[in-house]
Amino acid sequence: MTALDTATRAAPGWARLLPGGSYAGRSRMLLLRSATASRRTWPAIVSGFAEPVFYLLAMGSGLGSLVGTLPGPDGRPISYAAWIAPGLLAASAMNGAVFDATFNVFFKLKYNRLYDAMLATPLGPVDIALGEIGWALLRGGLYATGFLSVMAVAGLLTSPWALLALPAALLVAFAFAAIGMAATSFMRSWQDFDLVTLAVLPMFLFATTFYPLGVYPRPLQILVECLPLFHAVELMRGLTTGAVHLGLLGHLAYFLVMAAVGVVVAARRLEALLLR
Amino acid sequence: MGDGLVQARDLRKRFGTFEAVRGIDVDVAQGEVFGFLGPNGAGKSSTMRMIACVSPRTSGSLQVLGMDPDRDGPRIRARLGVVPQLDNLDTELSVRENLEIYGRYFGLPRRHVRAKAAELLEFARLTERAEDRVEPLSGGMKRRLTIARSLVNDPDLLLLDEPTTGLDPQARHLLWERLYQLKREGVTQIITTHYMDEAEQLCDRLVVMDGGVIVAEGSPAELIERWSTREVLELRFAPEDRPAAADLERHAERVEVLPDRALLYTADGERSQAALHAAGLRPLSALVRRSTLEDVFLRLTGRTLVD
Ligand SMILES: Nc1ncnc2c1ncn2[C@@H]1O[C@H](COP(=O)(O)OP(=O)(O)O)[C@@H](O)[C@H]1O
């Protein structure tokens, strides 16, 4: 096969469901690009790893010595550090993915015209959406792996179910990246990114990362239960403490829907923005 | 029909209520360098983007490499090289990586793009800067890199949208020389420009575009012969003794009076100049030159190309 035969190879079958030409089945080339570029931006990646560890030290050990234990998901008491660690795990998956899929994507979209350059090749908007979301996912996965290792060393993983926290963190990162990228495609200027902070920071603080849902009155509880980070925290906390029940599948479904909506909206919007 | 690489019939592009391309017919043959010459806003880039399969046409028919962009966009793009009007190099990558990674977007194997990148760095005279980031490169170097990048897939058709706009004369000449080399190698090129000298230097055939329509078509020499005279006498007068246009028209086939000068279209500039002198007209300066595509454009649209 010559080089060009490879270049024009048809996309896989399912891609025919998409509007013509929007997927060349080559989104991994965007991963290659991001990996190459990140060789120069590794400090940013390291800092994303360190942040939840700092929180765990400050809150888990510091505050934890005052709080003592809290009832875990199945009612048995667990240390405060073991209680917040899965929350921090979920939050770090969210933060890494959202950062990549919003700030970084916006820069490439508006200033670098990177995606314009890609769309002049056989790549289509779906390749770009999947490739960028995939990178955010890898980055989120890297953070999650690092943080899970810290939890293991600190003795905060009390169940073999914790092994599943990693794929769960990947799904959470994927879903947040997909929604983040979709949201970014609607942004007009850097000012709009204040909205991202406005969405992410309160979620981080209030979506049961640091204390149980029970502290809220019922109407507020319902509000919190709608937030994606709440579902991520529930999922992680169930897995790392071994309190596994069928309800976790509901949380999983939440992220599957979120990821699918995000990918479709992001690809459509890229197409509308760039292929005019 | 035909073995044209590009064939457009009544091709149109509308943005909202504004029609940027208003029904053009274009045929580009294998191996030729074809030009779109026109001022800003003529619809050149809109046309190029439709040919590049990154902008769906509003109506009309369009075939690129024998395929329909609406149906076969990715397959066509796999065989195109595109130099957009504004550089969109990857600022997070090095010069070499820009070529290698771009080649990978085409699905080309790693070894192939590595060798190709080395060859293209030579072609673009950027081997010394291969490991540098893109940002500090000069405008001319960035443009050469963008052209090199467009060649990474050995395209059958190269689309260059204003390849030398904003470059200094030296950088332009180097670029022209590279494009000429590609032409000798048989690469079909479509170039847009608002520089008439660029169109004359590079294009075998061109269309003059204005306001979304094609107003003339032919080789540079044909266009000049058809729409202008062999020579032009350029006159500047002091504001107080500017003659009436009628006094000038007596000595030329046609006269264009511009704000700063008058252009007398004539087969023999020297003779017209002598006749003016005999008639007692005393310009501050007089210059005889050959007609250019600029004159063609002025004739066809009543306006100058670059203002
Ligand atoms: N995406 C767009 N949306 C709206 N108007 C556009 C868009 N692109 C180009 N135009 C308009 O179409 C006209 C032709 O533009 P263009 O094709 O870029 O001309 P040229 O390349 O000859 O300078 C201009 O008036 C321009 O403002």
Ligand SMILES: [Mg+2]
């Ligand atoms: Mg243009």
